[in-house]
Amino acid sequence: MLTLRSLTKKYGRSGAKAGDGEKTAVDDLSLEVTPGKVTGFLGPNGAGKSTTMRLIMGLDRPTSGTALVNGRAYAQLPYPLREVGALLDAKAAHPRRSAYHHLLGMARSHGIPAGRVHEVLGIAGISEVAGKPVGSFSMGMGQRLGIAAALLGDPEVLLLDEPVNGLDPDGVLWIRTLLRSLAAEGRTVFLSSHLMSEMELTADRLVVIGRGRLLAEAPMADVLAGGTRHTVRVRGPETEELRTLAHHIGAEAENVRWLSDGELEVTGVRAGRVGDVAHERRVRLHELRAAEATLEEAYMRLTSGSVEYADQLKPTPTRSTAGEYDPKASV
């Protein structure tokens, strides 16, 4: 169980002059992450996901508010590894120390027997390379070592920052199965990712943040349902005719957008209605299809406007261009 209460982290000159080079990474974040579920932690780059996790782990000091693990601050836990296993940075190990000794040192800090080190090496599938220095590991092996370290104390809470980064498809499937089974055992699993498709498959609950603020906290199904805003793609041979359609459907649609000269995206109207209007106005269509709502779209809508690096992250619904949004459709 993780409990965040008004958690706030500001960087830069605090106190002196507000706004003067000060940056709020986590802004008044309150939430509970409950046992028995995989809770996905989503947000664009720079939204404060990693900072939140570092605050929970007592690595960074909150400016205000609290982050509690099983009701206590991390630093107050007598045996932290037995309560929280965390993968924050896969390469949080000395590159010239062997994976085995990395884990053995951690185990000794808690009086965990060396046999457990071999077990987690086995669970993570890196027993054969345990004697090799961590610096020689690939990204995926580093992630597996991080997972092994997180499981070492058999903790009730698991905190994973981007665990599927660098894993091959085999590894992604492995992590997904592992996390699901850990949650099924009644553990609290909190994982951040920017891979929304992955989240859709793994998480039961979603916490979405943007610019350090909580944007949504809901069961996955609700978030997906909330994202079901009717979006219809229309393609036709004549731009002029499509313009007529755009004009007439525009009155009842939320939004009409040109994806290219021959393609429109209509939001807030069902595909059938678009077809009817096209028929009434004698607009020839070559394609008319309802776009399926995905977590990605739900997420994009939630986070648009709170995107930290807007220029780098173009494909938000309001500012995307045809090619990027759906390359297949613009052929």
Added chain:
Amino acid sequence: MSIPNPSQLAPRGVRRAGAGPGAGPGAGGGAGPGAAGLRGAVAFEWTKLVSLRSTWYLLLAAAVAMALAAPGIGVTFHDPAASPADPAALAALYGVGTVVAALAMLSVTGEYATGCLTTTLQCVPDRARFLLAKCLVQGGVSFAMGVALGVGGTVAGALSLDESTFHASTAAGQVLAIGAYTALLSVLTLGLATVVRSSAGVLTCLFLLLFLLPSLLRALPGGFPADVADVLPQGAGERLLAGATGGYGPAVALPLLAAWAFASTALALRVLRRRDA
């Protein structure tokens, strides 16, 4: 690369499954005979220290430095009253001690440079315990290494002295003093490294504090700057190891050096508690 059987995940048969909301505060904490606390933190530091090859290289380098420096200093002595441990003491004071202290430095800067610190603080989140464990391990290793270097250096020094007087108690005292000096210098360095975080920064600070600053102060006119230089760590080391006189003797030098080490560690703890890791 197999998919784990969930039953593998709780092999120690501890509290588990359906823990649900009932797994309230402190679940798992305090349970079991685990040796967390300071003992665990010390075992952790020890494991980290001995599992890096660089540790052994550095200790070897210190031994080689002593093996070269003690006879090198010894041949310049022409004093029938000289103790065979004198060259070793001087070698420890002017260089070999800092080689040993580099181990303490690397134990901190290495963690910052590699990101290993994140793991360490996950295991030992209490900053005071973290620092104390490092001081105990590094101080202990440095003391043992200092004594070993003192013995070896005394043998090497004795061979190079054309005349000397051996008193077992004097030599043993000197060897212990070398151990104490390297241990305290290591702890001082450890504190400094925690504040500064980078190896280059620590080496610069150490060079300034131990060698440049005393020379500068002594070059200044008037007695006061020189007095200040006398109470700096190196001034205390000179009284402890090199028989320097003036102001105070070895009985004060040792606690003074300890006070420097303590001050450095106290500053480190203050910084650690305030700073984001």
